[in-house]
Amino acid sequence: MTTGHALLAVGGAFLAAGLIAKAGARIGLPTIALFMLAGFLFGPNTPGLSLVDDPAEMGVLSGLGLVFLLFYLGLEFSLDDLAAGGRKLALAGGAYLLLNIGSGLAFGFALGWGAPEALVIAGAVGISSSAIVTKLLLETRRMNNPESRLILGIVVIEDVFLALYLAVLQPVLGKADGFGAALTDFGKAFGFLVLLAALARWGGRLLSKLFAGTNDELLTVCFVGVAVLGAAVAEEIGVSDAIGAFMMGVLLGGSKVAPRIHKLVLPLRDAFGALFFFIFGLSIDPRAVGPVIVPVLVAVAMTIVINLGTGALAAKLHSFDREAGLNIGLTVLTRGEFSLVLAAMATAAGLDSRVAPFVAGYVLLLAIIGPLAVVRSGRIARLLRRRGQPQPVGK
Secondary structure (H helix, E strand, O other): OOOHHHHHHHHHHHHHHHHHHHHHHOOOOOHHHHHHHHHHHOOOOOOOOOOOOOOOOOHHHHHHHHHHHHHHHHHOOOOHHHHHHHHHHHHHHHHHHHHHHHHHHHHHHHHHHOHHHHHHHHHHOOOOOHHHHHHHHHHOOOOHHHHHHHHHHHHHHHHHHHHHHHHHHHHOOOOOOOHHHHHHOOOOOHHHHHHHHHEEEEHHHHHHHHHHHHHHHHHOOOOOOOHHHHHHHEEEEEHHHHHHHHHHHHHOOOOOOHHHHHHHHHHHHHHHHHHHHHHHHHHOOOHHHHHHHHHHHHHHHHHHHHHHHHHHHHHHHOOOHHHHHHHHHHHHHOOHHHHHHHHHHHHHOOOOOOOOHHHHHHHHHHHHHHHHHHOHHHHHHHHHHHHHHOOOOOO
16 A cells, blocks of 8 residues: 555545544434444445555554553553452453353354354453443443443453453464463463553552653653553563553553543544544455354344343442443443454464354444444333333223
8 A cells, every 4th residue: 555545545534434423423323333334334345435445454553543442441440449349340240251251152152163163252252342332431421420430340351351361262273382382372461461460550650750740742752652562562472452552551540640641642542543443344344244144143132131131230239220230231232352353363263264254243233232222221221111110000
């Protein structure tokens, strides 16, 4: 791709995403699904104008979108809040993972595509999209809701789990030779997570001194460097780049310059976040999804039921009301970046060719259903309350 073509693609992506999202927002549609729709419409798999022939050419920009979304989430998150959740948060997060991963694994084996494929499907079906969850909480202005802290805690537990899951899955997909290599990969991932957690817990004071007296221009340059470098190192070690960016946000969130960074990162989060979802839309091929549409619909229905159940359970553990439980279940419903990473790994490993389109169709449907349901969660809660009320005799 030439420089001119690349600039045309990026500019067109921003403009298409912005205009389509603006039009859809007038009728109450969430921007996440609209950004993806824009990518789908202007991608290589649909008739008409195609801004990009190969979505992989915009991989770095997509990665930056993920980094800034998760970095901002880290700034908002507090390790003290996570620790304060204690046993209840561990139970809620553990139950969520057990039910979603377990059902995904059973579903994968039921499809009969093979054991490695079942493990990939389990991860794709079982882990929420940190990027979309973050965007939903911000877009609906629910970050300060009591249940939102629980949602963030569940997402963090998921991110820790997915880092370990990727380490375990690598030898299954042929990326490690034998048990020793697999154990080494797992050890590196776990050790890096412990190091990041220690830095986030005790490194804030050091960063406060390092960035003290820095003007906004240089502070922006520095925190972008920290966020991107942290994500890159995590990816190289074998841990998700998402969790690397998240932990860098937690680290800087404990410093005295956190309020300034919080304000400065907002334009970057919004712009590159839109690009992340747009590029995801570019990769959707409706022709490949058609043959696996029945498994996709079954998996979506299964995920909705299980997530609503785990949301209600999490709310009960924390003494929240039913509406809060509905918010929890709907907000963590979406799947995204991790599922797509697993699909790409399955393709690279030469697994069943049906896995990638299955994951794409599944992620797309939930990425549309989830945000729409979250935006209308109050209306859904009122409808459920009315249905649950006993009808008067003789009426």
